[in-house]
Amino acid sequence: MRILHVDTEKGFRGGEQQLLWLVEGLIKNGIDSAVATVKDELYNRCRKKGIKxxxxxxxxxxxxxxxxxxGKNYDIIHAHTAKALNISALAKKINKKPLIYTRRVDYKPKNNIFTKFxxxxxxxxxxxxxxVKDTLVGFVDSKKLRVIYSITDPKLEDSVDLxxxxxxxxxxxxxxxxxxAAALTKQKNIPNLIEAASMVLKQAKDVVFIVAGEGNLKEQLEKQIKSLSIEDRFFLIGFKRDIQNYIKAFDLFVLASDNEGFSGAILNAMILKIPVIVTDAGGAREIVEDNKSGFIVRKRDSKQLADAILKLYREPNLRDRFVDNAYKIVKEKFSVKKMVESYIIVYNELMEVKK
Structure with a gap:
């Protein structure tokens, strides 16, 4: 079986990391895999690892x-981004290969002719x-839909440099x-976190906030931080290749997103034993159990987010309880092995239909 994975994104975000883990797992299972991508971070990492x-x-x-x-040289084409699906769907008319698409966002697709096509x-x-599946019900034939959770790297703990x-x-x-750890994009709603931070910092003098990530809203966010006079305690530090070391350095991990198909960053924090607070955005609710493995707060509610941050800041025993519960959940539900096995089942189904 030969799989061609397609990802058209520049940079290296959660989806690209998931793709890389999947491809590595497939190769270990004897499945020939290659990655079609632009010459950027994903391309470079694949080349470094010897992936075609x-x-x-x-x-x-x-x-x-x-x-x-x-595509004619492969058995299955696997698109991992929306733009990758665009070109893969058009190419299918010529290469005639089965096409699988992994969707990672939890908002409804555009209701136009090309998207339906x-x-x-x-x-x-x-x-x-x-x-994510719920957003497609009624738009895509239910027989085509599968749910395979994103995962975190079980070796992440070992890769930490103390x-x-x-x-x-x-x-x-x-x-x-x-x-x-989040891109500076509208979806991640960093302004919500900044507003919450301004409330927290009025009550907690020994707290700082860090955002690791790049994006097109950086200048806007810098202006907001300055307008609230918290630039000496709220830092946009850019993309970090060794993000696991930064997450491990956090006392608390917060994701303030408006939309979140699924978040590998939450899983990373959980497996690195950092307590988490997330908004009730999409797949985040399927990772964190409120008041057991973390806090779930309302989207766009900076006051509730600030209150949750202050509560965990003030209660180390609660942080420890969340960490213990979260770590167990990640180990049981979200492993590379489980994700790879699930995709192999889907690939085999497609190969059977192809016959």
């Missing part, structure tokens, strides 16, 4: 023609949570660190 790559240009017409030709050409649509963690913590002079 097909270089895309970022031009949809050129890349469609490339997939139409290259590409979903109709998808043989299977994998949703990374039940919340000396690096200590150095990060020392750079903030022993403060209580509230952090997140």
């Amino acid at each position: 790559t097909v270089r895309l240009t970022g031009n949809q017409l050129t890349d469609w023609l490339r997939l139409a030709k290259e 590409k979903y109709r050409l998808s043989d299977v649509v994998v949703c990374v949570s039940e919340a 000396k690096r963690v200590e150095k990060i913590r020392n750079s903030y002079k022993g403060k209580f660190i509230v952090g997140t």
Whole structure:
């Protein structure tokens, strides 16, 4: 069996990490896999790991023609982003290969002709949570829908450099660190976190906030931070390759998203034994059990978010309880092995239909 995975995104976010773990797992199981992507972080990481790559240009017409030709050499095409599905669906008309799409967002697809066309050409649509699946009910044939949860790397704990963690913590002079790993995009609603931070910082003098990630809202967020006069305690630190060390340096992990198909960042914090607070956004509710493995607060409610942060800041025993429960959940439900096995089942189903 030969699988061609397609991801058209620049940068390296959660979806790209999930793809990389999947491909590595498939190769370990003897399934020939290659990644078609633009020359950026995912491409570089694949090359470094010895994973076969097909270089895309970022031009949809050129890349469609490339997939139409290259796809003939594979048994299944697996699109991992919306734009990847665009070109993969069009290419299917020529390469005639089964097409699987993994959808990671929890908002409804656009109700237009082309969107309906590409979903109709998808043989299977994998949703990374039940919340994502719910957005497709009535839009996509239910027989095509599957749920396979995203996961976190079980080796993440072992990859932590404790000396690096200590150095990060020392750079903030022993403060209580509230952090997140999130792109600076509308979906992640960092302004909500900034508003909550301004409330927290009025009551807790030894707290700092850190956001690790890049995005097109950086300038806007910097202005908001300055307008609230918290620029000496709220830091946008950019993309960090060793994000596990930063998360491990946090005292508390917060995700303030408006939309969240599923969040590998939450899982990362849980397996690294950092207490979590998340908004009731999509798949986040399927990871965290409120008041057992973390707090779930309302979307866009900065006051409730601030209250939850202050409660965990003030109650170390509660933080410890959340951490213990969360760690067990991750180990039981969200493993690379389980995700890879689930995808292999889907691939085998497609191969049987192909026969």
